Structure formats: C-alpha cells, structure tokens
Amino acid sequence: MTDLAVPVRPHARRLAGWALVTTILLWASSYPAIRAGLRGFEPGPLAALRYGVAALAFLVPALAGRLPRPRGADLGRIVVAGGLGIALYNLALNSGEVTVSAGAAGFLINCSPIFTALLGRLFLDERLRIMGWVGSVVSLGGVALIAAGEGGATGVGSGAWLILLAAGCQSIQFVLQKPLIQRYGALATTGYVVFVGALFLLPYLPAAVRAIPAAAGIPLASAIYLGLFPAALAYAAWSVVLAHFPAGRASSFLYLVAPLATGLAVLWLGEWPSPLALCGGVTVILGVILVNTLGRPRRA
Template sequence: MNIKILAAHALIIILWGSAFAGIRHGLEGYSPEHLSLLRLLVGSIALVIYAGKTKMKFPELKDWPVIFLFGFLGFAVYQTALNIGEQSVSAGAASLLISTSPVFIGLLGRIFLKERAGKRYWLGAFICIAGILLISLGSGGGIELGFGVILILIASLSESLYFVFQKKFLNKYGALPFTAYTIWAATLLMLVYAPGLRAQLAEAPAGATASAIYLGLFPTVIAYFALAYITAKSGASEAASSLYLTPAASFIIAWVWLGEAPTMTTLLGGLITLIGVSFTYFRMSMTEIEEAKTSY
C-alpha cells in the first residue's frame, strides 16, 4: 500500500469522522432542515463545477424519478433525520448508530433480494440491539430507545435502502456521476425549506455557517473523491476496509472540537454494537461490502 492510498484512507476516516461533530456545531446556528439544505447547496455547487470541468453527462430522462427517490433516501432523509437526532445524541454516539447500516443492509437483502441470512447475521443483529440500548442509556434516553436514537437509526435505514438498490445505476453511470445526480436531486427536494434560510444565514454565528460549508465540501464531496480513488487503485473491498475506524475518529474529534467526553456506558455500548456489526459485516459478500460503505 503506497503513501497516496494511506493518505486517502486517513482523509476518509478524518472527514467522515468529523461530520458528526460538524453537524453538532452547525446546529448551534441552524435548524436541522436548514443545515441539511445549506450543506446540500454547497455540495451541489462544488459538484456542478466538477461536472462542468469533466463534461459529465446527464442521466437519461427515464431514470430521473428513481434518482430523485435515491436522493430523497440517501441524502434528504438521511441528513435531516441525522441532524434532528444529533440535537439530543452526542456526535460519537451518532457515528456508532450510523455504523449499524450493514445490519439493515443484510435485513433488506433478505426481504427484497431473497438473500439468506445465517445464524451469524442474526447473532450480530441481537448483539447490536443490546449495544444500541446501552448507547441510548448513555445518551440520557433510559433503557428504552430515545427519540434522537430512533431518528438516527431511521437515518441509517434510509442510507441502507440507498445502497442496497443503487447497484444497477452505479454500473450504468459510475459512482461519482450517480452520487452527483442524487445530491442534486436531494437539493431540489430540500428547497421546500428554502424559506427562512436567508434569515438564518444572517443570524447564525460565523462558526455554525463555516461548519455547514465544511460539511458540504469535505465530508459530502472530497471524502467521496478519496473513496473513488482508493476503489480505482485497489478495489472496493480495500476502500471499505478502514471505515470501521470512523466512529473512533468521531469520538476523538468531538472530544477535541466540542468537548464531548463519552460516558463509559456509551463506550461500552459502542464496543458491543461494533462487535455485533462485525458479525454481519464479515458475512457479507465483497459486492455487498462495496455497496454498504460509501458515504456518511
């Protein structure tokens, strides 16, 4: 593994790990909906510039309804639900809850694609449930699932739906163009929240606005370019291999950036959750792994 590949891995881990702290910071000046819209607007503008320079082709008209559905699930619902959830859940805990996506991907594959889920998968799912309950307890939600935890799990499910059913279109258009299409579609859908954005831009602290711009440029766009670079050079399984370090990076960054010190209950719940996820992750085929971990 050469230094460029290592640097790309580090970039992905740091940028996606920082996204959760960036959201918490951005929420100090913006509502969850407006933060998502501003983040998508920034990402869309950057991708329009990239599309112009690379002469990216537009998708076929018949695929636009599906692209809007994917944009709705993979970005609009995912980001908004995550933002609302992080109003009451710490950045580190949120990153652990999002990392449950392989569990949802395995379940969706069983329901819709008739894939077999063996004992290892179900054992991992039950372990994850125990870990999630501990994370909820550490986040102040008691032993039951708190509202913020439920919303972040909905975000994880929405992201999983995005990844499970996108393979046909990734093969047709390529990863970067298809991601750009879905981000543009999500931005158009989120324009329903445009009223009030100008007022929040005027009133929000400069730091919150900087966080929103950072989220739109770096975790949303730059990290995905790094992932595409690793995939092109070393394959999809190599690109996915280091992403389990993202929650650890998220805890460290949130601690330094926001002063969020994780509780022992949250750390224990996170460890149990990652153990459970590992059971489902390592039973997945390389194709499933490729689709499971591409964007935070």
C-alpha cells in the same frame, strides 16, 4: 456467476481501500460538525445549506461534461435515492442531533449496515455467512449500549427515533445507487443524488440564507465544511467503495465511524462518552471484525 466471482485488480482494490478510509474519517467528523452547525442554524436550513454547497461543488464536473446524462429508466431510482438518502436522511439526522450527542448519533446510525445487509440480500443477491449476521447482531447490541450510556435514566430521547429513521434512509440509498455506480461511475452517480437531494431541500434554503449573518463563525464554517467534505467528497469516495465491495460488507465498515465520531466530539465539543458508551463502542468494533472475517461470503 455473481459479481462476487469477478476478479478485482490490485490497484482498484487499493483505490477502494483509500476511498473507504476517506469516507470513514469524513463521515465521523460530520456528527460533531452538525452539532456545531446547529448552534447557528435550524435542522432544515442547515441541511439545505450543506447540500447547496455540495451541489455547487458538483457543478464543476457537470459543466465540464464529466457527468453523462442518465437514462430515463434510471430517473426514478435517482430521485428516490436523493430524496430519501440525502434530503430525508439529513433532516432526520439533524433533528435528532438537537437532543442526541454526536457520539451517540454516530453509534445509532450504525443500524444502517444491518438494514443494508438485509436489503442487499433481498435486492442485490448479496449473501452474508451466518457469522456475518451474528456480527451484525453483536454490533447492534453495542448500539444499544451506547444509546443507554449516553441517555442515562431517561434514555436517548425522541431524537433517537429520528436517527434510526435516518439510518433506514441511508441503507435504502446505498442499495439503490449500487447499480447506478456500475452504469455511470462514482462521480456521476454521486452528483445525481446530491443534486436531487439539494432540490428537495430547496424550500429550507431561504431560512438558511437569513440565518447566515447571526451564524457567522463556527456554525457557518461547519455548514460549509459539511457540504464540501462529508457531503461532496465523502459521498464520491463511498461510491468508489460500493463499486468494488458488496453493499452489505462495505457498509459494515461504517461501524468504525461511531468510535471516531465520539473521539472527535470529545476534542471539538467536550462531549465525553460514559463508560457504558465506551463498552458499546468496543462491542461494535467486535461485530465489525466478525462481519469482515468469519462473515465474508465464499467466492463462487
């Protein structure tokens, strides 16, 4: 019997639902915040400052004894999850957003649920019905539309490949951390991964500190916001989601991040999406509906 057959208490399901809403809203805000932060910081220093702030936030529960010591057998999984899912993901995403708009970046990251569903099938025995895979392909088509609409005649540019790399790194992190959540809980698992990611980004921290005087204002405020909310709080909330939903199904909800990110980019940065990009957003949402209705696996 798989974990899909284990009944979930109603209050736990509600908690996971609120955690999912929190994650989507905060991660949607991260794309325009990154664009704002890049006006004062280079991609590497911005990532280092962001996760330096997040690591400081997790020091509070760590010093209070709320983070149990991980077992030696899990250290490799934690290091890979933090190195790929935090450090490399943010370096690739920040570098990609130098040339890619916030809305387009959000839609391109939507490849992550496709990767996560495949990895979940291979390593976690999490199954999607055929319409789940159809929905994933539909959403991926929406990603292609938004990329073409934002890039015009020349395409999104080389930054798109970096963002696709980030999507792959995020998927690996989601799959690697799911067994850790079951053993240590959401708070501890997120703290471990954030600490490791911050350590990998440490070489960029001196440059971030040197850039602070010139970046004071919106870029600095954006970096601090990214560390406290889309990093520390949202990753902790996402761990709660993964504790109650299969990794592939949970990540399919993240398709909703991109339309929200596009709207926030319009309000915050004045980055208006093209009509083709809006069409892509509708296509992505259609794929989400397919995955989470007709694509749900039957319970044992």
